[in-house]
Amino acid sequence: MSTHKITVKINGGLExxxxxxxxxxxxxxxxxxxxxxxxxxxAAGECGACTIMMNGEPVNSCMVLAVEADGxxxxxxxxxxxxxxxxxxxxxxxxxxxxxxxxxxxxxxxxANALLTRNPNPSETEIREALVGNLCRCTxxxxxxxxxxxxxxxxxxxx
Amino acid sequence: xxxxxxxxxxxxxxxxxxxxxxxxALYPGDINLPGQAYMKVLFAERPHAIIQDIDISKAVKLPxxxxxxxxxxxxxxxxxxxxxxxxxxxxxxxxxPFAERVRFIGDQVALIIAESESLxxxxxxxxxxxxxxxxxxSDAREAKNDHGKLVHPDRESNVFCHYQIRKGDxxxxxxxxxxxxxxxxxxxxxxxxxxxxxxxxxxxxxxDRVTIMVAxxxxxxxxxxxxxxxxxxxDKIRVIYPAIGGAFGGRExxxxxxxxxxxxxxxxxxxxxxxxxxxxSREESIIGHHKRHPYFVKTRWGATHEGKITAAEVELVTDGxxxxxxxxxxxxxxxxxxxxxxxxxxxxxxxxxxxTNNIPNGAFRGFGGPQGAFVAECQVNKLxxxxxxxxxxxxxxxxxxxxxxxxxxxPMPKGVTIDKVVHKCxxxxxxxxxxxxxxxxxxxxxxxxxxxxxxxxxxSYKNVGFSFxxxxxxxxxxxLHGKDTIEHAILxxxxxxxxxxxxxxxxxxxxxxxxxxxxxxxxxxxxxxxTGQSGSASASxxxxxxxxxxxxxxxxxxxxxxxxxxxxxxxxxxxxxxTTPFDPQTGKCQPNFSYGYVAQVVDLEVDTQTGKIxxxxxxxxxxxxxxxxxxxxxxxIEGATVQAQGYALMENFIQKEGRTYTPTLSTYLIxxxxxxxxxINSIILEEADPIGPLGARGMGEMPFxxxxxxxxxxxxxxxxxxxxxFPLTPERVIxxxxxxx
Numbered sequence: 001m002s003t004h005k006i007t008v009k010i011n012g013g014l015e016x017x018x019x020x021x022x023x024x025x026x027x028x029x030x031x032x033x034x035x036x037x038x039x040x041x042x043a044a045g046e047c048g049a050c051t052i053m054m055n056g057e058p059v060n061s062c063m064v065l066a067v068e069a070d071g072x073x074x075x076x077x078x079x080x081x082x083x084x085x086x087x088x089x090x091x092x093x094x095x096x097x098x099x100x101x102x103x104x105x106x107x108x109x110x111x112a113n114a115l116l117t118r119n120p121n122p123s124e125t126e127i128r129e130a131l132v133g134n135l136c137r138c139t140x141x142x143x144x145x146x147x148x149x150x151x152x153x154x155x156x157x158x159x
Numbered sequence: 160x161x162x163x164x165x166x167x168x169x170x171x172x173x174x175x176x177x178x179x180x181x182x183x184a185l186y187p188g189d190i191n192l193p194g195q196a197y198m199k200v201l202f203a204e205r206p207h208a209i210i211q212d213i214d215i216s217k218a219v220k221l222p223x224x225x226x227x228x229x230x231x232x233x234x235x236x237x238x239x240x241x242x243x244x245x246x247x248x249x250x251x252x253x254x255x256p257f258a259e260r261v262r263f264i265g266d267q268v269a270l271i272i273a274e275s276e277s278l279x280x281x282x283x284x285x286x287x288x289x290x291x292x293x294x295x296x297s298d299a300r301e302a303k304n305d306h307g308k309l310v311h312p313d314r315e316s317n318v319f320c321h322y323q324i325r326k327g328d329x330x331x332x333x334x335x336x337x338x339x340x341x342x343x344x345x346x347x348x349x350x351x352x353x354x355x356x357x358x359x360x361x362x363x364x365x366x367d368r369v370t371i372m373v374a375x376x377x378x379x380x381x382x383x384x385x386x387x388x389x390x391x392x393x394d395k396i397r398v399i400y401p402a403i404g405g406a407f408g409g410r411e412x413x414x415x416x417x418x419x420x421x422x423x424x425x426x427x428x429x430x431x432x433x434x435x436x437x438x439x440s441r442e443e444s445i446i447g448h449h450k451r452h453p454y455f456v457k458t459r460w461g462a463t464h465e466g467k468i469t470a471a472e473v474e475l476v477t478d479g480x481x482x483x484x485x486x487x488x489x490x491x492x493x494x495x496x497x498x499x500x501x502x503x504x505x506x507x508x509x510x511x512x513x514x515t516n517n518i519p520n521g522a523f524r525g526f527g528g529p530q531g532a533f534v535a536e537c538q539v540n541k542l543x544x545x546x547x548x549x550x551x552x553x554x555x556x557x558x559x560x561x562x563x564x565x566x567x568x569x570p571m572p573k574g575v576t577i578d579k580v581v582h583k584c585x586x587x588x589x590x591x592x593x594x595x596x597x598x599x600x601x602x603x604x605x606x607x608x609x610x611x612x613x614x615x616x617x618x619s620y621k622n623v624g625f626s627f628x629x630x631x632x633x634x635x636x637x638x639l640h641g642k643d644t645i646e647h648a649i650l651x652x653x654x655x656x657x658x659x660x661x662x663x664x665x666x667x668x669x670x671x672x673x674x675x676x677x678x679x680x681x682x683x684x685x686x687x688x689x690t691g692q693s694g695s696a697s698a699s700x701x702x703x704x705x706x707x708x709x710x711x712x713x714x715x716x717x718x719x720x721x722x723x724x725x726x727x728x729x730x731x732x733x734x735x736x737x738t739t740p741f742d743p744q745t746g747k748c749q750p751n752f753s754y755g756y757v758a759q760v761v762d763l764e765v766d767t768q769t770g771k772i773x774x775x776x777x778x779x780x781x782x783x784x785x786x787x788x789x790x791x792x793x794x795x796i797e798g799a800t801v802q803a804q805g806y807a808l809m810e811n812f813i814q815k816e817g818r819t820y821t822p823t824l825s826t827y828l829i830x831x832x833x834x835x836x837x838x839i840n841s842i843i844l845e846e847a848d849p850i851g852p853l854g855a856r857g858m859g860e861m862p863f864x865x866x867x868x869x870x871x872x873x874x875x876x877x878x879x880x881x882x883x884x885f886p887l888t889p890e891r892v893i894x895x896x897x898x899x900x
Contacts, residue, residue, distance in 0.1 A: 037182015101658025102179030103404035140801030
């Protein structure tokens with residue numbers, strides 16, 4: 001298997017990584033960069049637990065080859081916190097008890113964050129639509145919707 | 160001491176939530192240790208066969224492969240939670256009779272241990288297994304009576320569990336009835352689909368213990384089963400749970416535990432000191448662990464015109480799959496709960512669990528309760544229709560009350576509140592209690608030619624804790640540190656936090672009982688080397704059992720504190736009132752020591768053109784005794800309701816001839832955020848359980864139980880059709896609508 005040296009901007013820092021050509025971006029993040037906040041729930045683009053931001057868009061990192069990310073800007077759940085301070089959406093998920101087992105949480109956070117970045121004032125329907133790719137088996141999603149709504153309000157107060 | 164009490168009843172933040180929202184929480188697959196090797200399982204991937212030969216010679220020669228283990232390498236090649244009927248590895252060479260047989264597609268044949276994950280994959284393909292296929296036994300109803308084709312040739316029959324209840328005189332009861340409703344029901348298989356597939360890492364710790372970090376539900380049971388298979392004393396095995404990515408009963412039985420322990424132990428014997436790690440793929444998870452039991456039911460119930468249920472006869476047959484897992488316990492619950500939370504004078508129940516070559520069935524939220532509730536609630540709703548009585552009114556005339564005799568002829572434990580729960584739920588949904596009894600609200604939404612509306616009612620009860628004589632206890636250890644005042648306290652507890660928030664609850668109990676701020680409580684959890692036997696995180700038992708154990712340990716530690724012991728250290732083992740098994744003839748027993756009660760109303764619409772069902776509103780009233788953390792309670796109600804929605808409407812696990820056609824999350828569909836009800840109205844009642852810790856009852860499973868029959872009743876109200884089999888996929892709904900014409 002041939003390997004490739006790629007460079008990614010990840011959570012604000014630059015990283016050079018040598019990856020086999022068949023390695024998924026998910027495997028690279030978990031195995032090469034120890035970003036285990038990115039979860040592997042199916043490796044088939046079905047559950048959304050591995051969702052990360054790639055060049056400003058949420059993607060299932062299991063469905064992207066690592067080599068495709070050469071030169072890309074990536075944000076994982078680890079990158080949502082700035083200098084130890086949680087983002088509003090992270091605080092909101094805690095406040096509303098939208099975290100049970102927490103395995104889907106990193107993906108939920110990235111999808112929600114992507115939504116709020118492009119649409120700071122989403123309707124409930126828009127919230128539901130933005131999170132349709134993220135399966136959660138514990139919460140029944142109600143608290144998650146509440147949390148996104150609360151994060152919207154928190155952002156408004158900050159602004 | 161300043162008063163900071165009232166930690167109970169407060170929605171405090173979960174102590175693990177921050178790590179979970181920052182990606183710092185470590186699940187078993189996230190843990191890496193220096194020099195680790197990787198392990199892969201070779202699954203049989205055929206439902207019934209005899210393994211003639213396993214040739215590993217090529218695989219072991221591949222550079223980087225450390226070992227390939229087969230049946231002959233397992234010291235005691237058997238395991239099981241209630242009976243040791245499953246080989247750890249199938250194949251020739253072990254002492255276990257018939258271990259060379261594979262009995263379902265997820266049976267394990269070999270373990271490949273290598274320097275990298277890709278090498279394990281490569282080596283797996285180099286193993287040559289010679290199989291002689293056998294006829295596949297896939298229908299439990301046929302297997303029940305067929306003694307010629309056996310799944311386990313060392314048994315006389317495929318039936319491995321039979322219970323019966325004989326209360327009163329069934330024929331007399333049926334004779335007294337004005338109407339008799341007969342029914343045949345089928346409930347489906349359900350897959351847990353927890354988001355974290357099975358994973359773990361094993362190593363030899365500083366005290367030479369084979370140590371396994373894994374996600375499970377019962378550390379000490381894992382330890383015991385591993386010890387049995389490795390033929391080691393339990394204290395040479397250490398089980399630790401890091402963060403657990405959901406469970407719902409799906410981690411109650413072994414998956415990777417024994418494999419990992421065997422691998423690390425085998426390497427040690429080879430003089431190789433390497434941790435061993437494994438992560439299952441989603442497909443391996445789906446074929447590799449058990450499912451919710453499907454049930455095949457025949458029943459008839461009688462009632463008078465006055466709405467008095469006079470008799471119930473039920474025959475339950477369940478498919479246990481290839482091995483017993485917890486089938487006997489699940490069947491116990493179903494046998495009790497198939498006649499509902501009603502006092503019925505004449506009852507006859509016969510239940511059978513049967514081996515087949517399907518994936519084994521076992522624990523799943525509700526544990527036989529949902530299947531039982533489906534039968535009972537559908538029957539009561541049909542009786543109500545037959546005698547033209549309101550479904551709430553007929554329930555009020557038959558519900559279990561304080562002192563009522565169960566079908567197993569013993570009184571309910573004190574604190575029966577199902578009538579209050581039904582009352583509250585009916586009221587919230589717009590029912591009126593009139594001179595003529597309870598009356599349902601008129602449906603305000605207008606039906607069109609295509610869209611039909613309906614509401615449905617159901618209620619259930621579910622035991623808290625282990626039943627039918629199973630040993631039941633829970634241990635806590637508490638340390639109180641400080642000089643004049645308690646400065647901080649440490650709780651040692653094995654109770655598993657599978658995501659439900661058990662550890663939050665433990666800390667709340669500690670803070671309340673010791674009057675300490677939360678940050679002064681430290682929890683050391685789920686490590687068999689440090690924490691005592693807690694029993695499993697299942698059966699809605701953890702709040703009740705762990706809470707009681709913590710109350711006892713704190714009381715004992717405070718006594719020592721007053722006697723100036725520093726630190727004051729005390730352990731306490733809580734034992735609830737004893738339960739007893741079914742009498743083989745009559746079924747008479749004391750089945751349980753505590754129950755939780757729940758009622759639901761489902762308001763939905765059916766699109767008669769597409770067969771699609773849309774849930775507008777669910778009202779769920781749940782008596783939890785005391786809501787230790789109300790937001791966590793809501794999380795359980797909503798989570799259980801949506802899981803039940805998947806069960807009732809969507810989740811269609813397909814097996815044919817022992818093979819699975821839905822091994823992925825794109826073929827086995829669970830609810831997404833776009834599928835859930837518009838609204839879930841959770842109403843929490845707090846009628847103290849007399850023996851619950853600070854009054855708390857268990858509640859994690861209860862909201863699952865009445866959901867499906869409530870949906871079926873609502874669909875009947877909308878369309879006039881009774882569905883006796885589910886999930887109510889659009890396909891099933893539309894074909895029934897067409898049949899009706």
